[in-house]
Amino acid sequence: MSARLDILLLGGAGQVGTELRALGWPEDVRLHAPGRDALDITDESALAAAFAERAYGAVINTAAYTAVDKAESAVAEAWRLNALAPAYLAAETARAGIPLVHVSTDYVFDGETPGPYWPDDPIDPQSVYGASKAAGELAVRTANPRHAILRTAWVVSPHRANFVKTMLRLSAERDGLNVVADQHGCPTSAADLAAALKTVTLRLVADASAPTGTFHCVNAGETTWHGFAEAIVAGAARRGGRSVPVSGIPTSAYPTPARRPANSVLSTETLAQAYGITMRPWQAALDDILDRLVGPVGTGV
Numbered sequence: 001m002s003a004r005l006d007i008l009l010l011g012g013a014g015q016v017g018t019e020l021r022a023l024g025w026p027e028d029v030r031l032h033a034p035g036r037d038a039l040d041i042t043d044e045s046a047l048a049a050a051f052a053e054r055a056y057g058a059v060i061n062t063a064a065y066t067a068v069d070k071a072e073s074a075v076a077e078a079w080r081l082n083a084l085a086p087a088y089l090a091a092e093t094a095r096a097g098i099p100l101v102h103v104s105t106d107y108v109f110d111g112e113t114p115g116p117y118w119p120d121d122p123i124d125p126q127s128v129y130g131a132s133k134a135a136g137e138l139a140v141r142t143a144n145p146r147h148a149i150l151r152t153a154w155v156v157s158p159h160r161a162n163f164v165k166t167m168l169r170l171s172a173e174r175d176g177l178n179v180v181a182d183q184h185g186c187p188t189s190a191a192d193l194a195a196a197l198k199t200v201t202l203r204l205v206a207d208a209s210a211p212t213g214t215f216h217c218v219n220a221g222e223t224t225w226h227g228f229a230e231a232i233v234a235g236a237a238r239r240g241g242r243s244v245p246v247s248g249i250p251t252s253a254y255p256t257p258a259r260r261p262a263n264s265v266l267s268t269e270t271l272a273q274a275y276g277i278t279m280r281p282w283q284a285a286l287d288d289i290l291d292r293l294v295g296p297v298g299t300g301v
Contacts (some may be wrong), residue, residue: 005205007128009033010041011063015157019194020060032056041085051092058205059093061086064133068107071129072257076201081263082132083139090258094256099146099204101197102216105184106153108134111261114276116222117150118267119214128259131234132172137214148200149214150193150271153264154228157190158292163225165253167232171244179235181226185264186218189285191215196277204276211274216266219282224248239294254285 003029011017021033032054041063064082065071071078086102095101106132108123125131140147156164169229170177196217202211223231226248237243251260259273271277291297 003028003104005057006054007031007201008050008054008059010039010059010061010101012064014064014285015155015190016062016194016197018159019157019191019196021061022191023126023194023198025198028232029202032106033297041089042080044088045185046088047088048093053268055253056098056213058099058101058201060201061100062091063106064103065224068129069257070072070129071132078128079132079135082129083135086118086136087143090147092138094144094148095130097146097200099148099212100140100144100147100203101148101150101204102136103193103197104108104137104149104151105130105133105191106139106151106261106266107262108151109166109261109264111183111263113263114188115263116265116267117216117263119216119270126261129258140231141214144278145212146204146205147212150197150200150217151214152188152193152217153191153219153266154185156187156286156289157189158192158289163187163228164232164286164289165293167229168236168241171233172242174244176245176247177229178247178249178253179226179229180251180254180260182250183222183225183260183262183264184222185261187219187228187229187286188218189282190286191287192219192279192285195276196271196279199277200275213274214275215271216268217271217277218266218268218279219285220268220279221281221283223282232290235290237287238297240289266296
């Protein structure tokens with residue numbers, strides 16, 4: 001790629017967007033990450049104007065309405081950002097003849113199937129959030145053939161609100177934690193997901209025959225929220241943080257407006273086959289996050 005490549009990044013202030021902006025990109029790549037005030041992606045005319053103003057070579061969409069429980073009542077808002085906006089993006093990128101890389105979620109599945117979900121497994125969302133994300137996938141899939149949809153789950157990082165930061169805060173405030181132990185999934189580092197998105201995007205730009213379709217991108221290995229919380233507290237304790245007991249509870253003891261999948265484990269095999277991306281174990285990814293939030297092992301707090 002000798003000429004300058006302009007990439008439009010949407011959701012640049014979120015966990016994954018923050019990590020994408022922090023990555024080292026080739027010298028000829030310019031990442032444009034307008035905030036919501038600068039570009040409303042639920043406004044079709046605003047998007048059209050943005051594409052008319054600059055000739056983008058690719059779009060990465062990490063923007064989403066992710067307040068899973070609030071979405072049960074804020075239905076229209078969730079669908080605007082998770083379904084309508086991707087439809088507009090798919091239409092604009094198809095018109096421009098450029099690839100669209102879109103982030104989706106494990107919530108498109110019902111969570112009842114044993115074993116890891118594969119990208120071509122039937123979807124059956126059980127929440128407004130999941131249904132709106134499934135609709136966004138469909139819009140991307142049908143409107144722009146040059147797309148890559150990366151489903152992910154349990155995203156954590158040193159940025160914004162997420163499970164790791166919540167567990168660190170609660171373990172500092174309380175003498176014990178109760179965490180759901182019957183929901184299974186794959187914790188995913190926003191940094192590792194961002195690196196995968198970068199690889200996929202640059203490949204799609206450089207190679208017109210690069211694989212398209214739907215893929216899964218999560219860190220390797222699986223656990224429960226309870227197991228994840230135990231690892232977080234133990235990792236923080238090794239860095240001088242407070243150690244508290246973490247007890248497992250059933251989902252029924254922690255009711256929420258939106259139904260959570262009992263099984264969110266995703267297979268990343270097709271991503272590895274298509275793009276040569278091998279995701280590291282979630283435990284190693286967690287160590288990196290704790291190093292940034294708490295400090296390296298042995299330094300204390």
